[in-house]
Amino acid sequence: MNRRYAVLVGILVVVLSIVLSIGLGLYTFKRPQPVPEAAMPVYAYADVEHILMSHPRYSEYHRLELEYNAMVAQYQFEQWNYSHKAAAEGPVSRQFAAVDAAGTEALNQELKARIALKENELNHGLQQQYEKLVQEKKKTQTVISNADNLKIVNLRLKLQNLMLTEEEKKEAEEELNRLLSAAGTDVKVTNQTAAEIDAAMAPYREEAKKTLTDYMATVKAELEQRQQNSRSAFDQQLATIQDRPDPAIWNQQWKEKLEQQERQMNDVKTAIMADIREKAGDVAQEKGIDMIFGEYAGIGTAIDVTDDIIAKLA
Incomplete structure (x- = not known):
């Protein structure tokens, strides 16, 4: 009995030993191992x-x-200027057309007024000359009866007017002939005297006509020159407004010039930025930097490598 008990106790001890050994082994195998601390990235920034x-x-x-x-500024100014000219051409042309028409009418009225003044001046001179001849005839012979003298003189003066129409002239001659016929025995003397005076007046009338014709030509030329000066001034103004290139050609030329200038500018900038990136890479390698930002707003610290990069560009 005691022997059997002792054997059981021994078996139990062995089993417990084995269980404890396995348990300790499992504990040792499952225990978490310490994780080595990871290296933090190094950041930098540059202006x-x-x-x-x-x-x-x-x-x-x-x-x-x-x-x-x-x-670009020149292109924009020229674009505004040409657009402004194009918009102004129509209204300016229409305005001048109206002004020119009104000016032409005013010049025609001025021509008529000045010719009328000159005509009155010449007719007044002819009237004075006629009266002078009549007075000279009165000194040597009877010219006309006193009763009809005033009417006949006035009719004679009227017939000297250069601007009488044929109808007016015919009426005046008929009235004159009637008065002369009513003069009775004095008719022959009156007709003879009138013919002599008329013959004497002929050179004066011709001279007056020539003077009036020359004056009309002079005044007309003066007014036409004035109008031509006005039109020439407008033509110069209009030529300034019309002095603009074809829009399609002008825009294409400017497009090519601006693109060429922009390419040159971008080529230089691209070369500069490539050089800067190369020098920034050198600085990053030397200082063990993982990344360089142009602007840095992250959490933590970042070193400023602006001057380091500039130093390598020198």
Whole structure:
């Protein structure tokens, strides 16, 4: 009995030992191992604009940029100017047409008025000459009866008018003949005297006609020259308005010039930025930097490598 008990106790001890050994082994296998700490990335930032302006070729790029901006401003001004001229051409032409028509009418009225004044002046001279001849005839012979003298003189003066129509002239001659016929025995003397006076007046009338014709030509030429001067001034103004290129050709030429200037500017800037990226890569490699930002707003710290990149551009 005691022997059997002892055997059982021994078996139990062995089993417990095995269980404890397996349990300890499993615990050792499942225990989490410590994770090594990962290395944090290194960030940096740089003022790209400042670096760009510090590049040796920036002055070349800046000059091209200023030239491009000036060309754009010139293009915009010319575009406005030509558009303004095109819009003004129609109204200006219509306005001048109205002014020219009114001016032509005014010049015609002035021509008529000045000719009428000159005609009155010449007729007045002929009337004075006629009266002078009549007075000279009265000194040597009886000219006409006193009763009809005034009427006959007035009719004679009327017939001297250069601008009488044929109808008016015929009426005056008929009235004159009637008065002369009513003069009775004095008719022959009156007709003879009138014929002598009329013959004496002929050179004066011819001279007056010539003077009036020459005056009309002079005044007409003066007024036409005045009108031509006005039209020439308008033609010059209109030529200034019409002095603009064909829009399609003009726009194409400007497009090509601006594109060429922009290509030159962009080529220089592209070369500058490539150089800056290369130098930034060198700085990052030297300082163990993982990434360089143009603007940095992240959490944590980032070093400023602006001056380091500029130093490599020198």
